[in-house]
Amino acid sequence: MGDDIDEARVHGVELGDLDSRxxxxxxxxxxxEIVERYGDAELDLTDETTTLESVLGxxxxxxxxxDSxxxxxxxxxxxxxxxAVGESGYSDRGGTARPDDGTESL
Known part of the structure; x- marks a missing residue:
């Protein structure tokens, strides 16, 4: 079941029926040619929807x-x-310290 979600949404983008087209x-x-033929196809991003034309146009x-x-x-x-990936500047990979705001972590 989780694989279906992963296959449908890649890099925060869901292509829907555009994928098979x-x-x-x-x-x-x-x-x-791609924009002329499929430009009105909607792409579902994490927090919004856009069209193929707005991306490739x-x-x-x-x-x-x-080629493919x-x-x-x-x-x-x-x-x-x-x-599409969500919050700008966010990374769950660590390694970047946040600026010191003067508070102590307990």
Whole structure:
């Protein structure tokens, strides 16, 4: 059951039915072609929803070409990663001390 959630939401982004639509698309494909065809598809982020056009649209004019559905997914995850992962500047990996606010931890 937990695996279904992990597979549906990667890097804080849930593609929904766009995932299978991208898999069925013929590649190579330009960013312009992907946006034209699927731009209205909604991407569910951690705290909001956006469209594929708002993510890839700014890259249409760069001549970016995708060789596979996985390349498109990777671009989506990379471009929305900062917005999708939750609280900005948060890390659960430790190693960064918080500024001293003058209080003592007990």
């Amino acid at each position: 991208l898999s069925e698309h013929d590649y190579p494909a330009s960013a312009e 700014p890259h249409e004019s760069t001549g970016q070409t995708y 559905a996985e390349a498109v997914r990777t671009a989506i995850y990379n471009l929305v990663e900062e917005d």
